Amino acid sequence: MQNDIQEILISEEEIQGKIKELGEVLSKEFADRNPLVICVLKGAFIFMADLVKNITVPLEMDFMAVSSYGASTKSSGVVKIIKDLDQTVEGRDVLIVEDIIDSGLTLSHLIELLQNRGAKSTTVVTLFDKPSGRSVNLEADYTGFVLPDAFVVGYGLDYAEHYRNLPYIGILKPEIYTS
Numbered sequence: 001m002q003n004d005i006q007e008i009l010i011s012e013e014e015i016q017g018k019i020k021e022l023g024e025v026l027s028k029e030f031a032d033r034n035p036l037v038i039c040v041l042k043g044a045f046i047f048m049a050d051l052v053k054n055i056t057v058p059l060e061m062d063f064m065a066v067s068s069y070g071a072s073t074k075s076s077g078v079v080k081i082i083k084d085l086d087q088t089v090e091g092r093d094v095l096i097v098e099d100i101i102d103s104g105l106t107l108s109h110l111i112e113l114l115q116n117r118g119a120k121s122t123t124v125v126t127l128f129d130k131p132s133g134r135s136v137n138l139e140a141d142y143t144g145f146v147l148p149d150a151f152v153v154g155y156g157l158d159y160a161e162h163y164r165n166l167p168y169i170g171i172l173k174p175e176i177y178t179s
């Protein structure tokens with residue numbers, strides 16, 4: 001698995017350090033608001049787990065699965081709800097936890113959905129951002145790392161369901177996804 005990685009972009013230590021910082025800021029922002037923290041599956045599951053351990057105020061969690069990529073490396077623009085939330089978002093301060101924003105299509109669709117359902121506020125935290133891939137005008141409220149326009153894997157992010165378990169973020173050797 002490690003042999004398929006061409007270059008490590010962000011190490012495990014850097015990621016963990018950044019998540020501590022994000023946790024501190026979000027603990028202040030959401031003190032006394034009992035936010036509903038929503039993990040966008042599957043990619044954000046490791047970030048979610050590490051992030052909530054660093055948020056020191058009361059919160060609730062829920063999980064939602066959406067799909068826009070399939071086994072491809074480019075967004076199709078079609079967002080499907082694979083698994084919906086268990087809880088209602090009506091009147092809630094919602095914190096959306098995303099792995100990475102590329103085109104922004106998935107997230108803009110999700111924000112609209114949650115606002116239509118009556119969320120009191122929607123805040124977005126993403127661990128990674130690829131601003132050069134944007135096709136809609138959208139920024140996260142909190143961003144861990146800005147990445148170049150490359151397809152990355154690891155730390156929850158997959159290629160055809162593999163590599164999610166790498167503790168760092170890296171770029172695949174081109175022959176892996178062109179063969």
Ligand code: 5GP
Nearest residue numbers: 043075101102103104105106151152157158
């Ligand atoms: P967007 O709709 O912003 O184009 O992409 C949304 C989702 O596509 C992300 O939440 C993530 O799951 C997936 N994605 C975007 N860029 C990458 C990438 O570089 N690598 C992987 N593995 N997934 C990505």
Ligand code: MG
Nearest residue numbers: 040043099100
């Ligand atoms: Mg995602």
Ligand code: MG
Nearest residue numbers: 043069158159
């Ligand atoms: Mg994927």
